[in-house]
Amino acid sequence: MLRFYNIVGTVLLLLLLLAHFRGWSFLDHQRNPNVPKSVRDNPGSYRSVYVGTSHYGGGK
Amino acid sequence: MAIRTAPSVPRVKTLRCPSCGAPHELHGGPRTQVLVCGYCDSAVDLRDENYSILWRTEQRIKFKPIIPLGARGTLRGEVMECIGFMRRTQTVDGIDYTWNEYLLFNPCKGYRWIVEYNSHWTYVKECMALPVGADGPVADHPPYTWVRYDGIEFKHFATYNARVTYVLGEFYWDVRVGQVAECADYVAPPHMASAEIAGDEIVWSLGQYVAASEIWTAFKLEGSPLPPVGVGPNQPSPFEYVKKMWVQYWLFLSLAFLLTLLFTMFSANADIDARSIEFNANVKDHALVIPPANASGPQYLKVTGRTCDLQVTVRVDGIDNRWAWFPMILVNEDTNVATEFALATEYYHGVDGGDAWSEGSREASAVVPSVPAGRYYIITNPQSGTGSEPDKFNASLATPGPVLFKYYVIVKRDVTQWSFFWWILFLLLPLPLIQGIRAYSFENRRWQDSDHPRTSSTSS
Numbered sequence: 001m002l003r004f005y006n007i008v009g010t011v012l013l014l015l016l017l018l019a020h021f022r023g024w025s026f027l028d029h030q031r032n033p034n035v036p037k038s039v040r041d042n043p044g045s046y047r048s049v050y051v052g053t054s055h056y057g058g059g060k
Numbered sequence: 061m062a063i064r065t066a067p068s069v070p071r072v073k074t075l076r077c078p079s080c081g082a083p084h085e086l087h088g089g090p091r092t093q094v095l096v097c098g099y100c101d102s103a104v105d106l107r108d109e110n111y112s113i114l115w116r117t118e119q120r121i122k123f124k125p126i127i128p129l130g131a132r133g134t135l136r137g138e139v140m141e142c143i144g145f146m147r148r149t150q151t152v153d154g155i156d157y158t159w160n161e162y163l164l165f166n167p168c169k170g171y172r173w174i175v176e177y178n179s180h181w182t183y184v185k186e187c188m189a190l191p192v193g194a195d196g197p198v199a200d201h202p203p204y205t206w207v208r209y210d211g212i213e214f215k216h217f218a219t220y221n222a223r224v225t226y227v228l229g230e231f232y233w234d235v236r237v238g239q240v241a242e243c244a245d246y247v248a249p250p251h252m253a254s255a256e257i258a259g260d261e262i263v264w265s266l267g268q269y270v271a272a273s274e275i276w277t278a279f280k281l282e283g284s285p286l287p288p289v290g291v292g293p294n295q296p297s298p299f300e301y302v303k304k305m306w307v308q309y310w311l312f313l314s315l316a317f318l319l320t321l322l323f324t325m326f327s328a329n330a331d332i333d334a335r336s337i338e339f340n341a342n343v344k345d346h347a348l349v350i351p352p353a354n355a356s357g358p359q360y361l362k363v364t365g366r367t368c369d370l371q372v373t374v375r376v377d378g379i380d381n382r383w384a385w386f387p388m389i390l391v392n393e394d395t396n397v398a399t400e401f402a403l404a405t406e407y408y409h410g411v412d413g414g415d416a417w418s419e420g421s422r423e424a425s426a427v428v429p430s431v432p433a434g435r436y437y438i439i440t441n442p443q444s445g446t447g448s449e450p451d452k453f454n455a456s457l458a459t460p461g462p463v464l465f466k467y468y469v470i471v472k473r474d475v476t477q478w479s480f481f482w483w484i485l486f487l488l489l490p491l492p493l494i495q496g497i498r499a500y501s502f503e504n505r506r507w508q509d510s511d512h513p514r515t516s517s518t519s520s
Binding site: 020027030031 | 301308316319320327348353366368369388389393398401426431437474481484488491495
């Protein structure tokens, strides 16, 4: 059990090192591999996947 | 279990029971005093050349020793022969607790005992010196707390009266059914120190827990041992490693902290872009590019160096009882790969029942993972509102409307995140925690039959 724990701990530390070095994050994000060049000139034409999703509307 | 001393007696090898005539071989050496015949339950006085009967009792139930008398085996490097068997009983609240004791002998090593209770086995030998208590060597009534022997500190487990309830074979003292001795057990698993008090005499012995399989192998016993019942007083804990596991936990945590601290100190944390933007009311499309294509400064967000994270922060000033929502797209100009994410801010305040309150945050951050070097721009199309829906555009009103708030977009690269450290903390915690609870429960079960139970039960 101790050996298993040591292995888990070591692997997690290595992952931590890698995460810091490569700049990983837990951000909820989407990758779109092919955005048209024209989008920069017409930013309103691009519809993010996050538009229309629920957002804050709170207050006491 | 105590070892008794006795004067030497004439050596005999075989004899017939003077009571029933049953033949017996004697293996106990010159110190043997008594032979209890298994056929007629008579105790023969071996010190008497005429083998007189010391006592006779009727043992209605005949117990068959698991280790047969005469069986030889090598246990812990010692060749021993089983010469005697006895059962002793402790009565607590009217309930009898009985255990088995096997007397072993080797002409060179002397006497040893194997004690078995609920299939927990202990190999016992005589103490060569008196254990030491808080007041020095324990030569009379043993203390109620602890003793130290051979560098090991033993905790008091139980003090009780042990009554001999069954005897068979050879013994080196005048054993009798019904004989009572006061005993005190001290434990330091897998060791056990025991004191036996008879009159003014106190005899100490030292036991060590033995796996049943070891007994079976040593004496070549048939079948397989019964599984142990409960936790033995000196049974080694299968959770001994938990302390080391906690040490490892703190070590891993310290290393994770140190690594994160080093990355915090030496990461670039470099500013890429920072700008303020006004958010006007009644605008049909709030979409914009950061940096703007017609900007006088850099046309792109230039990310240099190794692949690392990119932190985008939005800070909103002047937002009042409303929310602001920033869907964002980070586009790599060179590869046209876009990363989409969103940031949300809100700030509400008021007075409720005479008490002022506020909630929400005017700032939000997102860390885009693994961003390679290159030229980037961000497209954002913020929305804002006071209810669940964003403000609607009204063509009949002046456009753009007044400035509702001003927001700042700050972009940095190579920002160390402490969230990984907290993840390490929480991911490594459950195993030592669960095993620690199991270890605690195991020790509770060990001590529940002692004079010092860790948990007390209440009865109404």
